[in-house]
Amino acid sequence: MMSSNISFCASILFSICFLHLCLQHDQVEAQPGGFASPRLRNAFNVIQNFKSKIQSDPKRVTATWVGNNVCNYTGFTCAVVPDFKQRSVIGVDFNGFLFGGKGSRLPLGGFIDKLDDLVFFHANSNNFTGTVPPGTAKHRFFYELDLSNNKLSGAFPTEVLAASNLTFLDLRFNSFNNSVPSTVFNLDVDVLFLNNNNLFQQIPRTLGSTPAHYITFANNKFSGTIPRSIGQASNTLYEVLFLKNGLSGCLPMEIGNLKQSTVFDVSFNQLTGPIPLSFGCLSNVQLLNLANNKFYGAVPESVCQLPKLAKLTLAKNWFTQVGPQCRKLIRKGVLDIKLNCILDLPNQRSAADCANFFSKPRQCPNERSLTIIPCRRRSSSSTLSEEKSDGPQALAPAPLSYRTLVPHRL
Structure with missing residues (x-):
């Protein structure tokens, strides 16, 4: 009888561990049910890749970045983009989130340049490093860029000069030089x-x-x-x-x-x-x-x-x-x-x-x-x-x- 009880308890423990692993897996993988549009699937992949680079998240913002509905993630705004007639991520508002990266590095590359339908990107008071990556200016409807109060450095970010639709450019409180x-x-x-x-x-x-x-x-x-x-x-x-x-x-x-x-x-x-x-x-x-x-x-x-x-x-x-x-x-x-x-x-x-x-x-x-x-x-x-x-x-x-x-x- 004792052997049977131990086996039952072991089975329960194994089931709990398996469920825990599945829940952890869901945090980085798409859940069953698909996405509302292919553009949201792309945004999901970009966001999860960026999430993996964040080490410091004092406001626990990334805890909401779970599941397929990226439009419910804190810091992101969705809308239907007119030329594709698909729902997509069109805005990022990270103002005051204080994100920090691993090894004090949190590059914008692979994130801002990969969200193809951006209208605005607001990231005041974080710890982004490096500069504005190539490809950022290609966004068709990109009107507002706020990278103020970060740790960006190097020469003036010439990528922004090709962003012909910009109406708002805020680069203050960084370490741009030259x-x-x-x-x-x-x-x-x-x-x-x-x-x-x-x-x-x-x-x-x-x-x-x-x-x-x-x-x-x-x-x-x-x-x-x-x-x-x-x-x-x-x-x-x-x-x-x-x-x-x-x-x-x-x-x-x-x-x-x-x-x-x-x-x-x-x-x-x-x-x-x-x-x-x-x-x-x-x-x-x-x-x-x-x-x-x-x-x-x-x-x-x-x-x-x-x-x-x-x-x-x-x-x-x-x-x-x-x-x-x-x-x-x-x-x-x-x-x-x-x-x-x-x-x-x-x-x-x-x-x-x-x-x-x-x-x-x-x-x-x-x-x-x-x-x-x-x-x-x-x-x-x-x-x-x-x-x-x-x-x-x-x-x-x-x-x-x-x-x-x-x-x-x-």
């Missing part, structure tokens, strides 16, 4: 976020070709001047951040053509010269930051009269004069002009420091251009404020571009 290709400004994007990398050399002269509304160059190692071509983006550029680079030289007067811009920030660079009088044509600007540079001369009264100006930051420069309109803004807390050379105002540099700064000759290459006021050509009215009233009247929402300066998702 220069930015001039053709990046030919991308038909609305958003171009490149901040917080190790990009260097000069900003390409093709900058003005971009149709982007929001651009961030901040916290890189760009040098040289701001390209004069920026003025060509007069009807499209809303917000641009150049802060915390190594930019030098004088501001081009063409910046004054940016009649749609609401945010312009060049703080913490090595820029110099007077403020171009064309800045008085920035009729929609709300936030203008030139702090921590080497600007000098008088602050144009027309800048202090900009109709939508909410904050003008000129601190830590070498300005020598402000007129009545600018002084009104100082009293209102709109204009920050601390640590300049306006000696009748409080919190300025010492007279000795100012004398030392101006003891060296300073001149911009084309100083006459700094007196050009382009909006006068666009209007025959007697005052600039009347000319500016023709622009958009609704105040822009809270600036989007400054939110890119923190790593998390927008």
